[in-house]
Amino acid sequence: MLKEWYKTQQTKNLSNQDTIKSQLKLANPSKKYDAIVVGAGPAGSTAAYFMAKEGLDVLLLERGPYPGAKCCGGVSIIAEHVHKLFPNFWEECPYERIVTDQAYWWMTEDSILTARFRSTKLAAAPYNRFTIKRVNFYKWLTAKAISAGTTLLLNHHVSEVLFDGQQAIGVHVSPPQNSDFIADIIILADGANSMLAERAKLAPQISPRNFALYVKETIALPAKVIEERFNLLPGHGTIIGLIGYPTAGFNGTGSIHTFKDSFNINVGISLADLAKAGFNPNDLLERIKKHPHMQPLLDGGTTIEYGAALIPEGGYYAMPELVHPGLMIIGDAASLVNGVHGINLAMWSGFFAARAAYAAKASRDFSVKKLSLYRTLLDESFVLQDFKANAGASKLLKEIPYLFDLYTRMANETAYHITKIYTMPKREKRKFIFQKVTSMQPILKTIRDVWKVLKVMR
Template sequence: MDTLKMGDGVLKEWYKTQKTQNRSKPEVNNTHLNLADPAKKYDAIVVGAGPAGATAAYFMAKEGLDVLLLERGPYPGAKNCGGASIIAEHVHKLFPNFWEECQYERIVTDQSYWWMTEDSILTARFRSTKLAAAPYNRFTIKRVNFYRWLAAKAINAGATLLLGHHVSEVLFDGSQAIGVHVSPPQNNDFIADIIILADGANSMLAERAKLVPRISPQNFSLYVKETIALPAKVIEERFNLLPGHGTIIGLIGYPTAGFNGTGSIHTFKDSFNINVGISLADLAKAALSPNDLLERIKKHPYMQPLLDGGITVEYGAALIPEGGYYAIPELVHPGLMIIGDAASLVNGVHGFNLAMWSGFFAARAAYAAKASRSFSVKKLSLYRTLLDESFVMQDFKANAGAAKLMQDIPYLFDLYTRMANETAYHITKVYTMPKREKRKFIFQKVTSMQPILKTIRDVWEVLKVIR
């Protein structure tokens, strides 16, 4: 069994190896390994060493709990491709001045949105050097580096990390969760007072245990991502960035082939990601593969100059919960809590950040339960209370109708993107007619795409959701 226990000196050596090894296939330093005792009872077992699980393990271990962190992959982040962005303030409150030790890619000082049709782009862009000052706003990070940094924090706080351990079942005594079973080759049972499931979107463990319903294709989106390598200087020139600064570009309309969904571009030191996704239900309805959407973006005439000379170094896909507030399952059960993506705690702005905060709140609930020696739903419900009182659930509640809105107005992103581009085109184009006549002409063109009363009703529905 691969068990990783590290002290301060070993941790420094481990960090050093992370900077020199192959970033596409990092390996855990196996020099300092100990064997775990399956017969031992832990205070808490966390399944999944992603942002939610590692954060929960860190804060529990920091409070003195004996924590076992189980990861299916050969290293934290092994199942993930490319990178993403993190909101600095949210992470800073959990891990003060994290940027001094965490390996990030670029400081995000540029945010853009592209409303795209097949031959045009309407853009909105904001840039500011003020966003490059501590405590910063956002960073782009490579997922594998960030996941391993968080796992190392948990280890250094005293948690035990077991790699290559596939948890296949939650063990119960009646309705009380008491442990987990790990599939062969280990084929072990591990016992604990508290079980925390952080095994990602579409948690099979929670589903097998009948703790959550089967997933709805309408509530999950499949995103595909490609990482394209280019020299740092070329990235800065093509995206008009200052050295070390990064951009995030939201892609709306054309990339999702007429369906509601989004794409994005994230810039890193020497590469950038393109990703795009729509709901599983829409993918099935359109008989599309996610790669069809990605290729659609790459063939756009305004994408070609960004891609020129780039080399694809990574390609992957991920299932993302997007059902919103009403798709969040019951999070607390006797002896068990569900956190992060497994709990559908994802929205359009926050991913990592909600996952990490859910891990922190679960850790606080676990510590309180351990102190009282009670692991009932009533005691562990502190986790849900903390979520409800925080920005996490308040944001979910404020936008609770967003998922239904996407279903009720399936043409929202596509139609209104085309209307906006059509308007911009005619405003830009010079005609041999008086300005008053031109304004009437543009109005007639746009309203021919959809009646004005229907547009007003759609706008009203959107305003009711955005609070």
């Protein structure tokens, strides 16, 4: 499959765009739908697909001119998660590279301590991870929803949820359409900082501590050059986590994702820390690009995309109430994001919401009690079990604001002195290294921090 990989990607992209255009249907505002989904991202399109597949009459409303219009660059998807929802999806999905290489860089201003794993076993079906361009993946998912019978309307900005008492009964679309659409079930998948949920008082106003702003730049290079610089086999990709130096002393992360003929650099910290620091988010991106060990990767590259995204990072305790009379909240709007899963959790939340919607429609009962099947399915799955297990992570990062920065510098300092050759006995060298590291932070404080981390990891 790798031999034909480059040839098939463009064909897949064009096919998905044609599907959206050819199957786009006009909606009738006077008609009552079984379900309305707001937002054609991974959560919304997945929910629409599985509801339509079960015979529900579904309207999918997207405010952009096409799905993923406001997205920049790409991410990775976990193959097993997507495969269980869309079997053998890699045969039609426009992915970029098969991820066979995972690395972490603990960075200071002049050094990098790395951990890396690669295996050709990860290049065999059902694979492990793929890198994707967001816009292509969004279009593919939306095309799947349309092919199952979903009605899609683009350039429709939903500004309000309509209620009959406490029961959600529809949505209002802003001008120029200025229309109301009515349905038995409303599903909000309008992304991080869901203004619809906030306006309807279904979710609290966002806290700067619970959201991070990430900036991302896409840099174009020939495929062969990317493979040479990142030491990759043709068609294979790497994901590199960046910790420490990139976030200028604050807890946050960055990453590098490789695609067919480009790669992303992204970095972000919490909104609260950005306000405290007083610098522009782009300063963090420039900080990474100017690192001496990044220069060889960037040489000759051309910036083709630049953007920013708000990401929920409050964890389990920052999730809003997910189920209301006639309404469910899914994906980023429900803060269903963690450090490893983003798109994958969004898709699963859409699938579980679709199952709850079908059960509610079958019984003609759209109460909280009936729609709570959505929350039950989340609770019983890996989605919320992982969230609960790591519920204290957000609090931990607030308690130890120096966690990523200080311990990255301690690790690099240790590695430096281990690597450097001294004219002293090994026993004396070990004592010297211990004194150097403990001078950066007392050993008892380090032990207390380690204990706090271990209590959060489950």
